Amino acid sequence: MRSATEPSEISQEELRALQLGKLRAGLTHVLATNAFWRERLNSLSGWDDFERLPLTSKSELLADQTAHPPFGTNLTFPVDRYVRLHQTSGSSGDQPLRWLDTEDSWDWWIRIWAGHVYRAAGVTSTDRLFFAFSFGPFIGFWSAFDGAHRLGALCISGGAMTSEQRVRNMLDIGATVLLSTPTYALRLAEVARQIGVNVSAAGIGKTIHAGEPGASIPATRDAIEAAYSAVSFDHTGMTELGPTGFSCSARDGVHLIESEFIFEVAADGELIATNLGRWGMPLIRYRTGDRVVVSREPCSCGSSFMKVVGGIRGRVDDMFTVRGVNLYPSQVEDIVRRYQEVTGFVIEHRRERLMDEVALVIETPVASFSTERLEADLRQALGVRLDCRVVTPGTLPRSDLKSQRIVRVPPAGG
Numbered sequence: 001m002r003s004a005t006e007p008s009e010i011s012q013e014e015l016r017a018l019q020l021g022k023l024r025a026g027l028t029h030v031l032a033t034n035a036f037w038r039e040r041l042n043s044l045s046g047w048d049d050f051e052r053l054p055l056t057s058k059s060e061l062l063a064d065q066t067a068h069p070p071f072g073t074n075l076t077f078p079v080d081r082y083v084r085l086h087q088t089s090g091s092s093g094d095q096p097l098r099w100l101d102t103e104d105s106w107d108w109w110i111r112i113w114a115g116h117v118y119r120a121a122g123v124t125s126t127d128r129l130f131f132a133f134s135f136g137p138f139i140g141f142w143s144a145f146d147g148a149h150r151l152g153a154l155c156i157s158g159g160a161m162t163s164e165q166r167v168r169n170m171l172d173i174g175a176t177v178l179l180s181t182p183t184y185a186l187r188l189a190e191v192a193r194q195i196g197v198n199v200s201a202a203g204i205g206k207t208i209h210a211g212e213p214g215a216s217i218p219a220t221r222d223a224i225e226a227a228y229s230a231v232s233f234d235h236t237g238m239t240e241l242g243p244t245g246f247s248c249s250a251r252d253g254v255h256l257i258e259s260e261f262i263f264e265v266a267a268d269g270e271l272i273a274t275n276l277g278r279w280g281m282p283l284i285r286y287r288t289g290d291r292v293v294v295s296r297e298p299c300s301c302g303s304s305f306m307k308v309v310g311g312i313r314g315r316v317d318d319m320f321t322v323r324g325v326n327l328y329p330s331q332v333e334d335i336v337r338r339y340q341e342v343t344g345f346v347i348e349h350r351r352e353r354l355m356d357e358v359a360l361v362i363e364t365p366v367a368s369f370s371t372e373r374l375e376a377d378l379r380q381a382l383g384v385r386l387d388c389r390v391v392t393p394g395t396l397p398r399s400d401l402k403s404q405r406i407v408r409v410p411p412a413g414g
């Protein structure tokens with residue numbers, strides 16, 4: 001049972017005092033030694049001062065690292081104080097952003113995973129967790145792996161394996177929890193069917209997902225849960241920011257971990273975040289690029305943390321326009337995943353004569369699959385027509401990291 005004094009259940013007044021106290025304590029050293037923030041910030045005595053601080057963008061961080069390679073000037077300590085290096089996936093086409101952690105800030109990551117993400121999902125020391133990702137420089141599930149170790153659970157690395165090897169390995173060892181991107185969880189289930197393995201009877205009781213919004217998209221979550229006979233949970237976070245949120249037993253959104261971050265929502269719905277435990281390379285009022293709708297309505301799980309209703313709606317750089325209607329890939333995914341015959345999809349986008357042209361490219365092993373009903377469902381749900389094109393199974397790229405939902409295609413003849 002949780003106690004009434006836990007950070008997720010304190011009053012708003014107590015929470016604001018906790019946040020301000022952590023912020024002021026952390027900035028004392030940052031402003032003395034961190035060149036990046038010393039140029040941008042002044043002393044901070046209260047919330048009025050905080051709200052006057054400038055917003056920070058990823059482009060500024062990339063420019064700083066380009067001008068001062070390899071790590072930029074956002075370093076509070078000498079480089080030899082840092083023990084972990086990770087970098088962003090570069091899935092949006094940008095150069096990767098490198099990020100360092102000290103022993104203290106990495107412990108902060110682990111504590112959040114053990115005390116918030118796993119706790120909300122009901123993961124305990126008796127579980128066996130299978131991590132289906134490549135363990136490269138992208139943050140992926142590195143912190144989740146160490147957080148499970150902190151719990152005392154059995155941690156099973158799925159690195160350097162094919163999808164078939166991962167399926168067989170997690171079943172042979174008796175994994176009870178699967179961690180992966182939502183798309184890759186469905187890919188593993190597809191591979192299992194192809195090799196005649198029944199993952200729904202394998203004993204995987206929980207799946208935890210990150211990297212994509214799929215675990216908060218009802219149709220995608222339903223497809224994962226049906227494939228594994230498991231309960232699926234969402235997690236949000238960023239390489240440069242930290243582990244920001246978790247879905248609870250209500251599974252109608254993602255709670256933002258306000259005891260470890262200050263969150264704001266801009267007028268256009270973009271989430272702004274300040275981390276409060278990563279002082280070796282901190283972020284103050286960082287523009288996440290995530291579009292959200294938040295609520296402080298009471299949650300049945302008992303947490304008083306602000307909730308992102310329905311999970312992250314989409315990213316600023318993922319929005320596309322069809323005949324004047326702004327859409328996000330997650331809206332398309334919620335319709336497409338209702339079709340069990342569809343095993344993969346991408347949104348193909350090109351610019352022709354100053355107009356956006358968008359098509360949905362899908363994979364299906366069903367030769368008789370007709371796109372008419374799918375196109376009608378998309379038109380009814382989205383209010384615009386999306387032409388669909390079927391390609392041979394195996395045509396679209398597969399990844400255990402973030403799936404690239406929008407493919408930019410050059411104009412014909414260009």
